Amino acid sequence: MTRVKICGITRVEDALAAAREGAHAIGLVFYERSPRHVGIAQAAQLAAALPPFVTTVGLFVDADPAFVRAVLAAVPLDLLQFHGDETPEYCTQFGRPYLKAIRVKAGVDLLQCAARFSTAKALLLDAYVAGVPGGTGATFDWGLIPRNLPLPVILSGGLDPDNVAAAVERVRPYAVDVSSGVEAAKGIKDAAKVAAFINEVKRIDVQLS
Ligand SMILES: O=C(O)c1ccccc1N[C@@H]1O[C@H](COP(=O)(O)O)[C@@H](O)[C@H]1O
Numbered sequence: 001m002t003r004v005k006i007c008g009i010t011r012v013e014d015a016l017a018a019a020r021e022g023a024h025a026i027g028l029v030f031y032e033r034s035p036r037h038v039g040i041a042q043a044a045q046l047a048a049a050l051p052p053f054v055t056t057v058g059l060f061v062d063a064d065p066a067f068v069r070a071v072l073a074a075v076p077l078d079l080l081q082f083h084g085d086e087t088p089e090y091c092t093q094f095g096r097p098y099l100k101a102i103r104v105k106a107g108v109d110l111l112q113c114a115a116r117f118s119t120a121k122a123l124l125l126d127a128y129v130a131g132v133p134g135g136t137g138a139t140f141d142w143g144l145i146p147r148n149l150p151l152p153v154i155l156s157g158g159l160d161p162d163n164v165a166a167a168v169e170r171v172r173p174y175a176v177d178v179s180s181g182v183e184a185a186k187g188i189k190d191a192a193k194v195a196a197f198i199n200e201v202k203r204i205d206v207q208l209s
Contacts, residue, residue: 002168002201003175005057005154006182006194008036008135012049014189021191021198024175025055027081030063030071034135035186036179043075057081057099061133068094081124083134088117097121099154103128104140114151122174123149127157137180139163142170161196165204172208176201 006018007027015026028043029036038046047056058077060068062084071077072094082091083101091098100117102110105128114123125145127138139158152174155167160181168176182197184190 002173002205004198004201005055005175005177006179006189006197007057007059007156007177008034008179008183008187009046009189010036010038010042010187011189012046014191014194015046015049017189017191018194019051019054021195022202023054023194023198025057025079026050027057027059027177027179028075028077029059029135030067031059031061031083031133033061036135040071040074043071047076055079059083059134060086062086065090065093072096079121083124083126088119091117092119099124101126101134101156103133104144104157106141106144108144110144110146110149114149117151120151122152122154124154124156124177135179142167145171159197161193161200164197165200168201168204169208 003024005025006023008029009015009026028038055078057079059081080096080098099122100120101124102113103126126134127140129136129138137158154175154177155171155173156177159178182193
């Protein structure tokens, strides 16, 4: 079963709609320059609104460790997502499970990345776009992903209801992650697109089983 994370949630109704449609995780963006950025109080409300068994992921980009600790003290995050140039030592200092995002472009050695971030729960593979850390809606060449990565792969970068089935069929990731591809506007999810995205993942899973 391919898990689904819906990232960049800013409204309780969007969190509930994602959970209702079967999302396994939601992502809260603690990166001030993102149009999907949430404050600590808002994030606490979003996390509290979720039903059980939906994972709450906190996304950070090269954040001050004191800020990450402040978020952790106020918001019950299940998993941390580090989406910048963080080192393994930085990522492990919080004593929490984490995902390490790698922005993929030609020449990147993902086997080396997996060895470097062996303490991560998974590698989250996103498209490299110069000057923007993520949430770009850009895809990358899925052929750059080795078949024998020793960590689970969470595929992201420009996924949407129209391409996610092809992505799952090609990459066979542990999970897929989407932000802009299911939005009505930046930070506002489109419930119909979220439903279509998750249904496409379920459909291709059945077809591949
Ligand atoms: O969503 C954001 O605004 C964001 C900002 C900074 C870093 C990462 C961000 N989102 C993550 O980017 C990828 C791909 O997003 P998209 O589907 O292409 O829009 C995804 O992992 C989001 O979690």
